Amino acid sequence: MTAVQVASALNLHHNTVREHLDALVDAGFVTVSTKPTGKRGRPALRYASTAPDPQQMVDAYLLLLDAIADTLGEGEEARATALEIGRRWAELTPGTVAEPTVDGEQVDRVTALIPYLAVMGFAPEVSGDTVVLRSCPLITRNHRPRDLVCTMHEGFLRAVVGPDPAAYERLKFLPNGPDGCQIGSTQPIHEEPDLKVVHADVA
Known part of the structure; x- marks a missing residue:
């Protein structure tokens, strides 16, 4: 110009x-x-x-994630590795991994996820006792993330919630609805929950 x-x-x-x-x-x-x-x-x-085109940068990183997911392959071993990548990602992110819960302290684990979901680009909104994800930064008109990429996010969120299975609430990732994906909670359990991360289907 x-x-x-x-x-x-x-x-x-x-x-x-x-x-x-x-x-x-x-x-x-x-x-x-x-x-x-x-x-x-x-x-x-x-x-x-002199700044690069933001969309070109996003597209390049999306292709990198696809390459990582394709290299991991399929099956339980690939899923376990993807979860570990997510957990390690959280460990390398300052201030994300939850500290051990103090006896008797009530911690709203779902609410604790909101800042990280926002930074990751999911536009979270609180609706009652659930968090609605209004968008997915990895979905574009021409691209959808591999399932293992979602699993990496799952590993990240597990690490944020905390390492002690007896100390945190079970998190439920509900399938995408008209308002976007939802994250809710049930009663605390004494074993690690099988989390399912489903990204909002928003281009």
Whole structure:
């Protein structure tokens, strides 16, 4: 874009815009070039962001996840490895793995997941005693994640909930409905629950 085009889009004077563009060029956030027009006079300077296209970055990471899932293969061993990847992911993420529960302390494990679901791009919303996932960052018009990618998220969420099976509530991941996938809870149990993560079917 030229400075005039940027000024028009922002409804600012082109001299003001040019000063800011020059500052962005000096900082390395914007590149400047010229494109011959075949007309007389010096061609206008054209500015472009140095940042990569966000969608291209997302597509590249989605392909990486697919490659990991395909390499893991199928069956129980592949699922166990995917769960371990998710758990390790949580361990490497600062402040995510739950601390041991203090005796007698009531912990709302479902609510504890909300910040992490939000950061992961699921747009969680609390509805009563459940969390509704309004979107899935891994679903696009041309792409759906492999099942094992969902299993990696499952491992992440298990680690966030906590390592002690006797200390946390059983989490239920309900199939996608008209309002999106839901996460609810039942009574605490004394063995690790078989969690099922189902992403919201939203492009």
